Amino acid sequence: METLSAFPSPPWPNPNPNSNPSPNPNPNPNPNPPSAVADSSSSERFDSDSVSSVDPTGLSPAVEPPASQPSLLHLSFNQDHGCFAAGTDRGFRIYNCDPFREIFRRDFDRGGGVGVVEMLFRCNILALVGGGPDPQYPPNKVMIWDDHQSRCIGELSFRSAVRGVRLQRDRIIVILEQKVFVYNFADLKLLHQIETIANPKGLCAVSQLSTSLVLVCPGLQKGQVRVEHYASRRTKFIMAHDSRIACFALTTNGQLLATASTKGTLVRIFNTFDGNLLQEVRRGADRAEIYSLAFSSTAQWLAVSSDKGTVHVFSLKVNSGSLGNDMSHQNDSSLSVAPSGSSFSFIKGVLPKYFKSEWSVAQFRLHEGSQYVVAFGHQKNTVVILGMDGSFYRCQFDSVNGGEMTQLEYHNFLMPEEAF
Missing domain, CATH: 2.130.10.10 (YVTN repeat-like/Quinoprotein amine dehydrogenase)
Structure with missing residues (x-):
């Protein structure tokens, strides 16, 4: 049986952060915390303004030896x-x-x-x-x-x-x-x-923006995901793919879910509340290992990285309403798919599905075979790409014309700090 323990001192710090810290943040928004009073010192943040050059313990961070980089x-x-x-x-x-x-x-x-x-x-x-x-x-x-x-x-x-x-x-x-x-x-x-079914990659996604928790994990069947809506105490099972689930991602409020299977050719977007398939986009025609999926903050874009060495950005046609609202107050009809306007619509059902697929609007080429994770940057129409080789890329895409992204920045973050 699993066991847990908390070291007796100091008192358990409150983990509720504020992404815009004030000089005197309230360390505990819960007026009746279930544990000891939070340690007020735990309100220190990791932003560029608040990180002190003096370690509170009196110990300086270890300096990277110049001889070799860590793995x-x-x-x-x-x-x-x-x-x-x-x-x-x-x-x-x-x-x-x-x-x-x-x-x-x-x-x-x-x-x-x-x-x-x-x-x-x-x-x-x-x-x-x-x-x-x-x-x-x-x-x-x-x-x-x-x-x-x-x-x-x-x-x-x-x-x-x-x-x-x-x-x-x-x-x-x-x-x-x-x-x-x-x-x-x-x-x-x-x-x-x-x-869950066997989950060696530790796949799991949780909502962050809403006050209620939405959790997604693999189900008990191949290709199935399980969605837990804790506010409404509802569990939804979605048969997302025929093959095993390889990757998935949630919007910050938990309304939309993007999934990819081990085939790595298609990415599907679902409404987590009713399990409806809202959109399907195609990464490519051949198999690929999907490393990461990421929604933009407005759910207008979806980024995908794979072992093919290309990061794709897709345009989402889902009208998700106000993403800041709690899922429990959403009307199911607020999540709908806008018309795709395909030029092949007049012969729908005649062409193979491949030719009717929705392809990415923007791409960025990397080293094939290397592992990268991707997210949208805070600057408009930018993505941030991290590589297991220590690479950091910031790229910008043209939201109107699409095509190849423009590289704005590159760093090797494993290099000694003084080299930045």
Whole structure:
């Protein structure tokens, strides 16, 4: 049976961040927190303005030896795509996307491998899982790291290896090979347990913008996804593909879901409330491994990266209404598909499906075979691409004419900080 523990001191910090911190942020929006009073020092943020050059513990961040670069084990964006985290065989690093800069790094003296680093917006609380040939922590534990104190303040232990972690303002979601656990962030109380089909990649997506939690994970059948609407206590199963699910992504409010299978040719967009298929777009004709899917903040665009070395941007024809509204207050009819206006509509049903497919409007070419994750940048019509080779790209696409994207910026984020 899975076990959990929280270190007795200091008091559990409140994880509710504010992406626009004020000089005196309220560390706890809940007037009746279920645990001890939050440590007010935990309100430190990881933005470029608030990160102090003085470590609160009196310890300076470790300096990267010039002789060699670390090996990357993990890459992930934070919830608003304004930062990203890198797990290495020596520790972990946090970067700001716009402007690009390394915010800080933590390299451990012994071992040091971190296979999962999950950020909570720009809060100083991180979730870490050991990884690599010499892991810093057991791979079957989720360590709650408070970077204000530069130490772990809690842990969740399991019988099998942790495949992934997702954080929401008041929830910790832990993904194992065939189970998903949902915990309350404040006291580490287990709230929900879900069984899934084999999920070695730790696939899971959670909503962030709305006050209610929408969670998506693999179902119990090949090609099936399970959608949990916690506010309305509804569970929806969607048969998204005939093949196994390879990747999926949610809009920030949890209204729309994009899925791709192991074939990697088609990406489908669903309404998570009723499970209806709203749109289908084609990445290509041949098989590909989809590495990441990402919606733009307005759900107007969808970005896709794969092992073919091309990042695609698709135009979405879904009218999702006000994405800031809570899902429980949405009318099902607010999610609809606009007419595609295909020039082949007059012979619909005659041409093979391939020729009627919706193709990407913009593309960016990378090294084929390398693994990249993608997200939309905060600048208009831009995407940010991260590579497991340490590459950082910022590109811009033409929303009217499409075509090849323009590269605006490139960095190797594994280089020593002074080289930036």
